[in-house]
């Protein structure tokens with residue numbers, strides 16, 4: 401999955417961190433069905449709270465945008481998070497007897513706080529590109545993981561999770577976010593994006609968010 405021209409460059413610059421995230425033991429447990437149910441539910445409850453804060457971060461991107469097209473793309477992502485992706489969390493947890501009000505009130509794990517507040521801070525202290533570089537591993541990494549697991553999963557109880565991220569709605573969001581990033585980078589850095597003095601810092605932001613993703617899986621596994 402490439403999702404545009406900038407994402408593959410950021411992904412390559414992140415080196416091993418990208419593999420640590422997208423091939424994490426948690427992900428492999430989703431793929432082959434060996435992930436303990438308790439670990440999955442611990443992750444899913446935290447992920448609901450994560451998505452609340454991620455929606456706030458994408459809403460912040462609306463305010464940091466410079467064009468109406470950018471605003472529309474960010475607002476569409478807020479909608480996709482709040483009204484599509486979180487449905488997976490609500491229905492899966494409801495089947496386990498966990499109400500949505502309990503999800504909303506869940507106590508945040510330190511790894512969750514670290515990741516979401518890092519991204520929000522990238523947006524508050526930086527500009528639109530700083531924020532997009534910190535947001536990208538989340539959206540596009542799950543797109544990549546979902547597509548791979550859909551093509552290569554066995555008989556797993558996590559088929560609903562995989563289908564959500566491999567599905568057309570989520571993959572459409574990934575393509576739109578990839579296009580948004582490309583256009584935003586070109587607008588601010590010009591065609592020679594990798595030669596811009598800002599480029600290393602954007603790569604570093606992407607890599608940090610990628611490492612925080614791996615830590616988030618680890619939280620699911622070990623608490």
Ligand SMILES: Cc1ncc(CN)c(N)n1
Nearest residue numbers: 447450451538539542616
């Ligand atoms: C931690 C995390 N990262 C990414 C996604 C995909 N939006 C998610 N639901 N949770």
